[in-house]
Amino acid sequence: MLQKPRGTRDFLPEEMEQRRSIEQRMREVARRWGYREVCTPDFEHLELFTMKSGEGIIQEMYVFEDKSGRKMTLRPEVTAAVLRMYVNEGRVIPKPIRWCYFADCFRYERPQKGRYRQFWQFGVELIGADTALADAEVIMLADDMLRSTGVTFDLHVGHLAPMKHILSGLDPGDQGLIMACLDKHDLEGLEAVLAARGLSHLAEPLAALSGCRSVDEVFEVTGDVPERTRIEETFGILDSQGVSYRPDFGIARGLDYYTGTVFEGFARNLGAENQILGGGAYRLAHLFGGEDVASCGFAIGFDRVMVSLGEVELPHESVVGVVCTPEARTRALQVARAFREAGIRAEVDLMQRGLSAQVAHAAKTAEFVVIVGKREVEAGTVTLKNLSTGEQKEMGLEDAIAGVAGHGHR
RNA sequence: GCCAGGGUGGGGUAGUUGGUUAUCCUAAGGGACUGUGGAUCCCUCGACCCGGGUUCGAAUCUCGGCCCUGGCCCCA
CATH class of the missing domain: 3.30.930.10 (Bira Bifunctional Protein; Domain 2)
Known part of the structure; x- marks a missing residue:
């Protein structure tokens, strides 16, 4: 296959x-x-x-x-x-x-x-x-x-400026390695990378940045950076609107073209x-x-x-199976069309099944069955059967449509 | 790209010291049943992922590939 x-x-x-x-x-x-x-x-x-x-x-x-x-x-x-x-x-x-x-x-x-x-x-x-x-x-x-x-999620919000401020002056390759460690909150890896490059003095501020849980803490680590006002304003708006998020100034991976605010969920x-x-x-x-x-x-x-x-x-959708005997087919197709015009999903038998088998099939796929046979054609009625309760009643087409429409949503 | 575990009808499964026609459930189609229910019974359809190797004989052992699942790497 x-x-x-x-x-x-x-x-x-x-x-x-x-x-x-x-x-x-x-x-x-x-x-x-x-x-x-x-x-x-x-x-x-x-x-x-x-x-x-x-x-x-x-x-x-x-x-x-x-x-x-x-x-x-x-x-x-x-x-x-x-x-x-x-x-x-x-x-x-x-x-x-x-x-x-x-x-x-x-x-x-x-x-x-x-x-x-x-x-x-x-x-x-x-x-x-x-x-x-x-x-x-x-x-x-x-x-x-x-x-x-309805998904259950955690929202992390950060900004690239504080990290870039600490790393300014380093070569881009080293910056990338360091940012990757920070992004994963891998402090051991971070220390190893820094030690190998004689940058151990950065370990403390970077670890502190990674652990920051508020904007204020960030600037205690980095001191003033030009973007400070903008960052404080952005986070201030989120706070004022009750957004539930976690400040995360370690967000860094795969974000080459981002310039400032970054967030992940x-x-x-x-x-x-x-x-x-x-x-x-x-x-x-x-x-x-x-x-x-x-x-x-x-x-x-x-x-x-x-x-x-x-x-x-x-949401629940009512489905009507339209069941008929061979001589009532023309009328049954008209009945099905009337249900559809009323916005109700209606399906007719295509398999040339007997009436009994048609009802049995409808019972698997529909909530209602509308029976159109010789008797109904002659009387100008339809028989509406509720497949979940088993109740059935012969009535006019409009009443049957109203009965189904009143049952479900949509 | 790396590691691990897996692939048997449409779905779920039994079966591996190699041995007849591959088990069961379910779904689907038909019938018992020509104006009324998912029950029951009967019938039908339908599978060993692909290829090579070992063997008298492979779903079973072996090698390679494909695909799936979980983790790693990556993730614009």
């Missing part, structure tokens, strides 16, 4: 309905905050992503040549494309620009729990507002959106792949030929949210 490609999934209707339901909650939150949906191509010029993230990412993307020999790739993320779109056609739009997207992305990596080669991200980008409130809004939106799904009940949110303030537009513009955004790992949530309860 032909297998699906590695790291991809098929979704049966039951799972799709759950996914759409959670997606809809996220969309609704984005809408309320004024973030309008955009869509970019599933594939882009390879250059778009190498410009943003370097040549090293090529091995982790689905790269191909099109028939004209252009280097293309399936998108591994959406932010670069949104900023390209902004540079291409968004520059004349009044600022700030609030955009969101829900899109599948592709990365050629080893699959594991919560990590797939095709996966979905729900993200937002706020473009053109360079204020503390802009950063805070995006964080509050991320928090609101994750809460709407972690699902509490997932294993190794538990990060469900990543975002921050960045500047990218200049890479794609635009004027430099401040932006802030995030992406939610939709599939991980779904793994974390497990089974999602869906």
Whole structure:
């Protein structure tokens, strides 16, 4: 049998309905905050992503040549494309620009729990507002959106300036190593790296920074930094609005293009792949030929949210099985149409089953059965049977529709 | 890329000192049953991940690959 490609999934209707339901909650939150949906191509010029993230990412993307020999790739993320779109056609739009997207992305990596080669991200980008409130809004939106799904998570918020201040003057390679240790809160590894480079005097401030649980403590470690006022204002807004988060000034990994505020979210009940949110303030537009513009955004790992949530309860939907005898088929199709026009899901037998088998089948898949046979055709009625109670009654079509509509939601 | 554990009908499983036609449950289709229920009974459909090796004989042993699961690395 032909297998699906590695790291991809098929979704049966039951799972799709759950996914759409959670997606809809996220969309609704984005809408309320004024973030309008955009869509970019599933594939882009390879250059778009190498410009943003370097040549090293090529091995982790689905790269191909099109028939004209252009280097293309399936998108591994959406932010670069949104900023390209902004540079291409968004520059004349009044600022700030609030955009969101829900899109599948592709990365050629080893699959594991919560990590797939095709996966979905729900993200937002706020473009053109360079204020503390802009950063805070995006964080509050991320928090609101994750809460709407019901996922249990921890929100970490930080800023890159304090760490960069301590590390200023070191060579970039060493900075990277040190930041990786801090990001993992690996203090032993940190000490080893520092000792090997004769930088042991940095161990104490870096460890202190990693342990900071409030903004005040950060500046006790670093002293004044130019970004201090902005940082204090951002965190102050979050505090004033009762956002539940943990200050984390060790956030550092994989964030080369972030410029200031950074934040991450972690699902509490997932294993190794538990990060469900990543975002921050960045500047990218200049890479794609635009004027430099401040932006802030995030992406939610939709599939991980779904793994974390497990089974999602869906609203009840009444289903009607329309059952008929052969001579009543024309009338039965009219009856089914009338139910559908009233917004009720109605299904007819396609298998030429006998009446008994039709009812038995409906009992597996529906709450109601509407029987249309010779008797009903002659009387101009239908028989409505409630399959959960077993009650049945012959009545007019309008009454039957009202009876079903009054039963469930939707 | 690294480590570990796994792959038997659509789903779940039994079966490995190598030995007939591979077990059971479930789902699906049909029938018993031509105007009324998921029961019952009967029938049908349907699997040893792929390839090489050892052997008279491989689901079982062996090698390679593919895929899945958990962890590491990475994570734009």
